[in-house]
Amino acid sequence: MTNTSKNLFNVSRGTVIHGKWKKQTYLVERKIGQGATGTVYLVNGADGEAALKFSQPLSITSEINVLKAFAKVRGSSLGPSLLDADDWENGGSVYSFYVMEYIKGPTLTDFIKARGPSWIGVLLLQLLENLHALHEEGWVFGDLKPDNLIVSGPPFALRCVDVGGTTKIGRSVKEYTEFFDRGYWRAGSRKAEPSYDLFAAAMVAVNLVYPERFLRDGTGSRQLILKVKQKQELRAYAPVLVKALQGEYASAQEMREELLEALGAASHESRKPSSRPSHSVKNNGRTARRRQQKKEKQLFGLASVLGTAVLYVLYILTEVLM
Amino acid sequence: MKQGTIRQILLLTDGCSNNGEDPSAMAVLAREQGITVNVIGIIDEDASNQRGLHEIDQIALSGGGISQTVYATQLSHTVQMVTRQAMTQTLQGVVNEQLKKILHKETDLEALPPDTRGEVMEVVDELGETANLEVLILVDTSASMASKLPTVKEALLDLSLSLNARMGSNLFSLSIFPGKRKETEQLIDWTPTLESLPAVFSKLSPGGLTPTGPAIREAISKFKGKRHKKGWLPTDDEYIEKSV
Numbered sequence: 001m002t003n004t005s006k007n008l009f010n011v012s013r014g015t016v017i018h019g020k021w022k023k024q025t026y027l028v029e030r031k032i033g034q035g036a037t038g039t040v041y042l043v044n045g046a047d048g049e050a051a052l053k054f055s056q057p058l059s060i061t062s063e064i065n066v067l068k069a070f071a072k073v074r075g076s077s078l079g080p081s082l083l084d085a086d087d088w089e090n091g092g093s094v095y096s097f098y099v100m101e102y103i104k105g106p107t108l109t110d111f112i113k114a115r116g117p118s119w120i121g122v123l124l125l126q127l128l129e130n131l132h133a134l135h136e137e138g139w140v141f142g143d144l145k146p147d148n149l150i151v152s153g154p155p156f157a158l159r160c161v162d163v164g165g166t167t168k169i170g171r172s173v174k175e176y177t178e179f180f181d182r183g184y185w186r187a188g189s190r191k192a193e194p195s196y197d198l199f200a201a202a203m204v205a206v207n208l209v210y211p212e213r214f215l216r217d218g219t220g221s222r223q224l225i226l227k228v229k230q231k232q233e234l235r236a237y238a239p240v241l242v243k244a245l246q247g248e249y250a251s252a253q254e255m256r257e258e259l260l261e262a263l264g265a266a267s268h269e270s271r272k273p274s275s276r277p278s279h280s281v282k283n284n285g286r287t288a289r290r291r292q293q294k295k296e297k298q299l300f301g302l303a304s305v306l307g308t309a310v311l312y313v314l315y316i317l318t319e320v321l322m
Numbered sequence: 323m324k325q326g327t328i329r330q331i332l333l334l335t336d337g338c339s340n341n342g343e344d345p346s347a348m349a350v351l352a353r354e355q356g357i358t359v360n361v362i363g364i365i366d367e368d369a370s371n372q373r374g375l376h377e378i379d380q381i382a383l384s385g386g387g388i389s390q391t392v393y394a395t396q397l398s399h400t401v402q403m404v405t406r407q408a409m410t411q412t413l414q415g416v417v418n419e420q421l422k423k424i425l426h427k428e429t430d431l432e433a434l435p436p437d438t439r440g441e442v443m444e445v446v447d448e449l450g451e452t453a454n455l456e457v458l459i460l461v462d463t464s465a466s467m468a469s470k471l472p473t474v475k476e477a478l479l480d481l482s483l484s485l486n487a488r489m490g491s492n493l494f495s496l497s498i499f500p501g502k503r504k505e506t507e508q509l510i511d512w513t514p515t516l517e518s519l520p521a522v523f524s525k526l527s528p529g530g531l532t533p534t535g536p537a538i539r540e541a542i543s544k545f546k547g548k549r550h551k552k553g554w555l556p557t558d559d560e561y562i563e564k565s566v
């Protein structure tokens with residue numbers, strides 16, 4: 001791909017990044033990873049190690065919004081926690097960035113390469129647990145793939161990074177990677193709903209045993225089901241993957257329970273009462289609280305003139321939506 | 323109150339125009355009427371064609387849109403990304419415009435502190451999800467495109483899948499150039515889904531010149547209803563007067 005999508009960030013070790021607004025500084029240690037649009041660096045700040053991400057200002061802004069929303073969920077580990085968000089002025093250009101918790105460990109791909117495919121099932125269980133929590137809060141992860149999953153520990157825990165695709169349930173998925181996207185396989189819509197993530201979760205397992213991936217042949221989910229059945233490594237829980245690929249699970253919980261059973265675990269474990277309150281009830285309360293916080297923040301706004309102006313814009317645009 | 327509508331022309335081509343008006347000039351004409359022109363250049367893995375690439379960027383620049391050059395294999399993902407990014411860009415433009423009017427000075431989203439920017443961005447996201455969208459797809463079917471048309475078809479089906487997952491409504495229309503007798507030919511009139519696309523594509527017989535400029539001019543006239551001098555909001559100023 002050329003121009004607009006080219007990843008333009010290249011910062012060398014030892015560079016000091018100064019935040020324009022909040023005046024924090026970060027010393028760049030090394031590059032951790034690079035995606036289609038963003039680059040993530042391991043940095044050292046006032047509070048020690050952290051991960052710093054540069055990307056297009058619009059992507060950065062909406063990812064910060066997602067991480068902020070996650071931060072309001074108490075005791076959550078929905079994504080990496082957000083530590084700072086700022087702009088860096090360098091050589092006449094401005095670069096937007098945010099700083100987050102550094103999650104130490106190999107990506108799921110590297111982990112499985114090193115330890116073997118018998119880990120796929122159990123880590124999938126953990127992934128489904130994360131997804132369940134996320135869905136309960138009204139979000140769909142969206143851009144699920146092994147590169148965006150990090151195995152931290154020991155004790156091993158799977159963590160999701162890169163909230164670039166994270167979308168409120170009911171909207172259209174913001175960002176995806178074709179191999180994991182049910183739309184690409186003509187196996188469903190791109191509406192953000194739990195079953196979207198569950199399809200992708202099954203494809204994560206598929207990708208781990210087909211590291212080279214493969215292209216669609218036009219037969220839809222039939223092709224995927226065949227691929228699943230051809231791999232010995234997936235045999236134990238192939239029926240669970242197949243159901244997920246066909247959109248037959250309404251919730252991550254349900255898929256997790258069947259996976260657990262297939263993996264031969266004691267079934268009472270899966271009936272453990274959930275410690276999380278059910279979500280539909282608190283959704284309204286949450287938005288109301290958000291609005292409240294928004295108002296407070298605006299009162300403390302850096303420049304109150306700007307703050308008021310933005311309120312106008314918000315008002316005008318909300319009017320348009322009515 | 324009436325919903326805003328975003329109007330876009332999505333041009334898919336593999337190279338240089340060689341007939342009729344300068345496509346960049348026609349892209350300016352579109353932009354002046356509130357229609358954004360996005361261009362996707364499809365190139366072969368082996369050859370690269372500098373003049374074609376330059377023209378692709380120029381048209382999008384003139385048409386206030388986004389351009390991207392890709393190999394045929396990356397087409398699907400690119401088509402939907404470019405369309406969505408262009409929508410966001412348009413909406414961001416609207417927001418910037420409003421900020422300017424209120425502050426009586428040049429203020430871009432980027433000039434705001436990150437927290438404030440985030441709040442504005444939420445509104446832009448919301449609008450992108452709910453706004454109505456009209457996309458006129460303009461496909462180059464000159465001889466050199468023949469081998470790429472199956473991929474174009476898949477990419478367009480993908481696009482309609484993505485856009486139809488939004489909450490706002492969509493209207494698509496498909497024209498090709500060169501047409502059988504005219505420079506441009508409309509194959510699908512405004513419709514909310516692209517279901518009929520595979521049937522239409524199976525009947526295409528690529529060949530002929532590449533009249534990109536005239537095709538854009540023709541495309542502009544296909545947009546329904548009152549076109550606006552600039553911007554996508556029908557009554558831009560009313561909102562300001564009402565709220566101040």
Ligand SMILES: Nc1ncnc2c1ncn2[C@@H]1O[C@H](COP(=O)(O)OP(=O)(O)OP(=O)(O)O)[C@@H](O)[C@H]1O
Pocket residue numbers: 032033034035036037038039040051053055080100101102103104107143147148150161162163164
């Ligand atoms: N907080 C973090 N801690 C550790 N590693 C991280 C963290 N955030 C990102 N990474 C690593 O860096 C890589 C690139 O980051 P990220 O996925 O956010 O970039 P991107 O440009 O959004 O990529 P994509 O192409 O998926 O959109 C990730 O795949 C992950 O392996």
Ligand SMILES: [Mg+2]
Pocket residue numbers: 035147148162
């Ligand atoms: Mg990523």
